[in-house]
Amino acid sequence: MKLDYTDEQVMFRNLAREFAEREIIPVASEDDQNRHFRHEIVQKMGALGLMGAPVPQEYGGLGTDYLTYALICEEIARASASVFTTLTVQVSVFQVPILKWGSEQLKKKYLPRTAKAELIGCFGLTEPNIGSDAAGLETTATRQGNEWVLDGAKMWITNGGVAGLAIIAAQADKVKRHRGITAFLVERGTPGFSSRDIQGKLGLHASNTAELILQGCKVPEENILGQVGDGFKIAMTALDSGRISIGAGCVGLAQACVDAATRYAQERIQFGRPIASFQLVQEMVVDMIVETEAARLLVHRAAFLKDKGEHFTREASVAKYFAAEAAQRAAVKAVKIHGGYGYSTEYPVERYYRDVMAMVLYEGTAEIQKLVIGRESLGVSAFV
Numbered sequence: 001m002k003l004d005y006t007d008e009q010v011m012f013r014n015l016a017r018e019f020a021e022r023e024i025i026p027v028a029s030e031d032d033q034n035r036h037f038r039h040e041i042v043q044k045m046g047a048l049g050l051m052g053a054p055v056p057q058e059y060g061g062l063g064t065d066y067l068t069y070a071l072i073c074e075e076i077a078r079a080s081a082s083v084f085t086t087l088t089v090q091v092s093v094f095q096v097p098i099l100k101w102g103s104e105q106l107k108k109k110y111l112p113r114t115a116k117a118e119l120i121g122c123f124g125l126t127e128p129n130i131g132s133d134a135a136g137l138e139t140t141a142t143r144q145g146n147e148w149v150l151d152g153a154k155m156w157i158t159n160g161g162v163a164g165l166a167i168i169a170a171q172a173d174k175v176k177r178h179r180g181i182t183a184f185l186v187e188r189g190t191p192g193f194s195s196r197d198i199q200g201k202l203g204l205h206a207s208n209t210a211e212l213i214l215q216g217c218k219v220p221e222e223n224i225l226g227q228v229g230d231g232f233k234i235a236m237t238a239l240d241s242g243r244i245s246i247g248a249g250c251v252g253l254a255q256a257c258v259d260a261a262t263r264y265a266q267e268r269i270q271f272g273r274p275i276a277s278f279q280l281v282q283e284m285v286v287d288m289i290v291e292t293e294a295a296r297l298l299v300h301r302a303a304f305l306k307d308k309g310e311h312f313t314r315e316a317s318v319a320k321y322f323a324a325e326a327a328q329r330a331a332v333k334a335v336k337i338h339g340g341y342g343y344s345t346e347y348p349v350e351r352y353y354r355d356v357m358a359m360v361l362y363e364g365t366a367e368i369q370k371l372v373i374g375r376e377s378l379g380v381s382a383f384v
Helices: 007-034 039-048 066-079 081-101 104-115 174-180 231-267 279-308 313-343 349-361 366-378
Strands: 121-124 140-144 147-158 165-171 181-187 193-197 209-220
Touching: 007 039, 007 066, 007 081, 007 349, 039 081, 066 081, 066 231, 066 279, 081 104, 081 121, 081 147, 081 165, 081 181, 081 231, 081 349, 121 147, 140 165, 147 165, 147 181, 165 209, 165 231, 174 181, 181 209, 181 231, 231 279, 231 313, 231 349, 279 313, 313 349, 313 366
Parallel strands: 121 165
Antiparallel strands: 140 147, 147 209, 165 181, 193 209
């Protein structure tokens, strides 16, 4: 694995960094406090190609490799975890499944519009009663001629309230359990499909989160991804890709904590000198730096393996698990270094502290990652 970046990777990383510093950082705190989803930022990212970086050029994307996409995710998350969340769902768990499992007709119909952010997507997997047990979905799909009728509800769906298109995982045959789950593309405006925004979140206030409601929602046969019964595989492969990007986002958030803590420690004067001169403050900053660097390498290794076409499930879970825990520890230390100011909206670290908890939960908790790593390492199946 090479540890240097190509000129193209550096170019796209710098493009994302410059955009984030110019367009996102100046309004990130304001949008968080006002709980404002800023559509124009997403549209500008789409115009630059950032909302569909790894989508092949023939479908309207930039055609980058996944490592480049991870670098973009890191830069956007360093500026705002909320904006990053919109990005990672659009690409990793929406576009990637369509690329891998969609028919040529579906790819040509939807991918160019999503790559330009003319159309926002979401992935409906989690339900009010179903979280980590993805095989136990209660949303049903019933065949009626050349259509399928979907009934059920999805919960905690990022982009759900602003998405024009959703991937919905539904159970087509309860007897088959996970082998009966099927993935459908459902357009907003389809009769029986609606959403309700979720309020009162701890963090990610500038990201849209919604409940999706399906009541007799009819979907044409051609809107199935893959085949009937492929839904569980589609969800699991989407989560593999998503774990790389969430890991990259965690690295970006951890880096933001390092940057903020370093600046504050150099500026804050106590006992007649900057607190950066105190060894215990230095120790906290060093721990943050070391864990952020280690997380970055783990994420890049997983992306490197995906780009090579090798199996990367284990490495993606390792990267997501470590990066999320490292980001959480970095956020705690950043608040401590800021002292009382770290508890106020005057500095961004209180936002990092709140936002990081969603990153810990996304694409599987730490406990789920341990299960995946254990099964992959020991060669055992989750199903008997």
